[in-house]
Amino acid sequence: MPAPLLDEPDLETEAKQATWTLNFGPQHPATHTTLRLILELDGERIVKAVPHIGYLHSGFEKLGEHLNYNQYVTIVDRKNYISPPMNEVAWHHAVETLLGVELTPRCQYIRVIIGELARVSDHLLCTGAAALDLGAFTAFLYAFNLRELIYDVYEEMSGYRFHPGYTRVGGVLYDFNDRVLDRIRKVTTTFPKVYSDMSKLLFRNRIFLDRMRGVGKLSKADAIAMSCTGPVARGSGVHFDLRKDAPYLAYPDFDFEVPYCEEGDCWARFMVRMEEMRNSISIIEQAVAKLPSGPVNLPIAEKLNVPDKATTYNSMEGLIQHFELVMPNRGFETPKDEVYAAVEGPNGELGYYLVADGTEFAWRARTRPPSFIHFSVFPHIIKDHMLADVVAVLGSLSIIAAELDR
Amino acid sequence: MSTAAPSPTEAAPSAASEAILAKLAAAVGEDAYCVTRFRDNIRIFVTPAKLIEVLTALKTKAGCAFLSELGGADYLKYPGRTGPRFEVHYVLRDLDTAGIVVVKAGVDDPDPALPSVYGLWPGCDWMEREVFDMYGIRFEGHPDLRRILMPDEFASFPLRKDYPLRGRGERHNFQRLTREES
Numbered sequence: 001m002p003a004p005l006l007d008e009p010d011l012e013t014e015a016k017q018a019t020w021t022l023n024f025g026p027q028h029p030a031t032h033t034t035l036r037l038i039l040e041l042d043g044e045r046i047v048k049a050v051p052h053i054g055y056l057h058s059g060f061e062k063l064g065e066h067l068n069y070n071q072y073v074t075i076v077d078r079k080n081y082i083s084p085p086m087n088e089v090a091w092h093h094a095v096e097t098l099l100g101v102e103l104t105p106r107c108q109y110i111r112v113i114i115g116e117l118a119r120v121s122d123h124l125l126c127t128g129a130a131a132l133d134l135g136a137f138t139a140f141l142y143a144f145n146l147r148e149l150i151y152d153v154y155e156e157m158s159g160y161r162f163h164p165g166y167t168r169v170g171g172v173l174y175d176f177n178d179r180v181l182d183r184i185r186k187v188t189t190t191f192p193k194v195y196s197d198m199s200k201l202l203f204r205n206r207i208f209l210d211r212m213r214g215v216g217k218l219s220k221a222d223a224i225a226m227s228c229t230g231p232v233a234r235g236s237g238v239h240f241d242l243r244k245d246a247p248y249l250a251y252p253d254f255d256f257e258v259p260y261c262e263e264g265d266c267w268a269r270f271m272v273r274m275e276e277m278r279n280s281i282s283i284i285e286q287a288v289a290k291l292p293s294g295p296v297n298l299p300i301a302e303k304l305n306v307p308d309k310a311t312t313y314n315s316m317e318g319l320i321q322h323f324e325l326v327m328p329n330r331g332f333e334t335p336k337d338e339v340y341a342a343v344e345g346p347n348g349e350l351g352y353y354l355v356a357d358g359t360e361f362a363w364r365a366r367t368r369p370p371s372f373i374h375f376s377v378f379p380h381i382i383k384d385h386m387l388a389d390v391v392a393v394l395g396s397l398s399i400i401a402a403e404l405d406r
Numbered sequence: 407m408s409t410a411a412p413s414p415t416e417a418a419p420s421a422a423s424e425a426i427l428a429k430l431a432a433a434v435g436e437d438a439y440c441v442t443r444f445r446d447n448i449r450i451f452v453t454p455a456k457l458i459e460v461l462t463a464l465k466t467k468a469g470c471a472f473l474s475e476l477g478g479a480d481y482l483k484y485p486g487r488t489g490p491r492f493e494v495h496y497v498l499r500d501l502d503t504a505g506i507v508v509v510k511a512g513v514d515d516p517d518p519a520l521p522s523v524y525g526l527w528p529g530c531d532w533m534e535r536e537v538f539d540m541y542g543i544r545f546e547g548h549p550d551l552r553r554i555l556m557p558d559e560f561a562s563f564p565l566r567k568d569y570p571l572r573g574r575g576e577r578h579n580f581q582r583l584t585r586e587e588s
Contacts, residue, residue, distance in 0.1 A: 053554065054554060054555040054556060054557070057555040057556065061540075061565060062564060062571060063571075097417070097445055097446070098445070100417065224471055224472055224501065225527060225528050225529060226528055226529040227472065227473050227474065227527065227529030228529070229474075238501065239501075240501045240504075242504075245504035246420075246504045336485065336486065337444045338444070338479075339445050339447050340447055340475065340497050340506075340508055342474070342475075349474060349475075351474070351497070353475065353477055353479075353495060353497075355479050355481075357484060358485060363479070364480070366475075366477040366479070368474070368475040368477070372533075372536075373529065373532070373533070376529070376531055377529075405555055
């Protein structure tokens with residue numbers, strides 16, 4: 001037996017201290033945003049994962065106490081910046097619940113349309129990026145290409161591509177015109193081709209399937225105990241969707257299904273998102289076909305809306321109302337009370353706990369951020385998986401760090 | 407603007423939410439809490455001593471298996487307020503009937519503390535840490551109560567009403583580590 005050239009480690013004792021620590025992030029291409037994981041690994045097997053968050057904390061909730069109910073819409077846009085209109089719908093849904101107003105039918109339909117467009121946009125990024133992180137670049141490009149058409153809709157309806165800031169208390173910034181509807185129809189007619197491309201690339205892709213199925217399992221009991229909502233909960237067999245179970249806006253008018261899976265793994269969450277996109281497109285088609293005519297904003301007698309330019313410059317009531325809402329120390333009169341209202345966001349229940357003190361500023365504007373709650377589940381479901389599974393599980397939970405840290 | 411103006415409608419709590427309240431009253435008795443209603447919300451105010459009892463009854467006897475949301479608020483100098491300075495809210499849902507109730511518990515300065523609900527819903531882990539981080543409310547029995555969004559060395563609680571919007575100079579006085587020192 002030849003003499004050892006190097007000092008060979010004593011395998012018996014080394015095994016006991018074999019875990020090593022890997023710092024994952026805060027800047028890492030596969031985290032997509034700024035979050036950090038400290039992984040304790042045994043070889044490539046994860047023994048423990050400790051998330052460290054807060055790198056993007058920008059005090060959004062503190063800002064919510066210093067901006068009025070219309071101004072804050074620009075901040076909620078920047079929480080989940082993958083689907084800004086859904087954040088706007090959620091925020092003004094809470095404000096309108098507080099004020100006790102019911103929107104015009106046209107406005108309700110418009111909010112459903114922009115919310116569902118946002119959901120499609122969010123799911124396209126999430127499913128596309130899930131494929132990208134696992135090495136399937138082409139599917140991601142097909143998905144991103146369609147998101148471009150959705151940005152075109154935002155641009156036409158509000159003038160801004162990325163953060164539209166489109167909703168207002170009691171209405172929206174501008175009414176939909178024919179060009180907006182044309183662009184929405186372009187999204188809905190292009191979608192089947194994109195879905196078909198993505199499904200052909202991914203649904204029977206051996207590598208993709210092997211890396212998604214059975215990875216990051218979350219049982220139904222755990223999903224409920226850990227407060228999961230949205231596609232994460234529905235991927236685990238929780239049959240709950242606020243659009244169906246506690247309908248808001250015009251959702252009772254539409255015929256749609258809520259997909260769910262029982263498996264609870266990354267593949268289940270991926271498939272729930274893919275199917276939700278098809279249902280969202282169907283809702284958009286129905287809403288565009290049935291879009292009611294009539295005013296989009298509440299009448300100015302309600303003293304809620306910022307009136308449009310024509311009303312402001314051509315009528316005394318409009319001018320007074322504009323002055324009242326725009327000048328400091330005037331604005332809304334709110335009840336001295338508080339309310340919790342939530343909508344079904346792309347990632348799950350997106351709610352606001354609003355405390356009002358009678359002025360135009362919220363006393364407290366607490367967000368119920370789905371990303372924050374889903375990321376707290378991550379250390380539990382990544383245990384005993386391989387290092388390479390981190391990106392698969394992170395992608396399937398759709399963590400948006402701006403919403404995570406606020 | 408010629409069509410009929412939609413009048414403000416008075417949204418009421420759903421029948422499912424009222425059913426939760428009835429089951430809670432049967433389980434712990436109506437003396438344990440007091441109830442207010444606003445729009446479609448039902449709020450159940452409890453004292454910190456009764457908090458766990460009421461939440462356990464809601465979870466096990468009234469069907470609210472799901473903790474939807476947990477957060478805090480600071481009512482320092484809130485107009486007309488006489489109660490405790492902080493309040494923590496727990497939004498609970500019944501996933502079968504979609505009933506929803508908000509449980510509120512007040513705590514006061516100094517040293518605000520509440521029992522943790524980690525034993526009932528492990529999902530409260532990070533939400534309680536965030537309330538601790540932002541308001542300094544301690545949750546007794548929480549397994550890992552650390553700051554979550556702010557850095558560990560941060561000394562204040564930023565969402566308290568006596569903390570200024572622009573901070574107290576933490577950003578400008580942040581200690582920089584130069585390449586030579588590292």
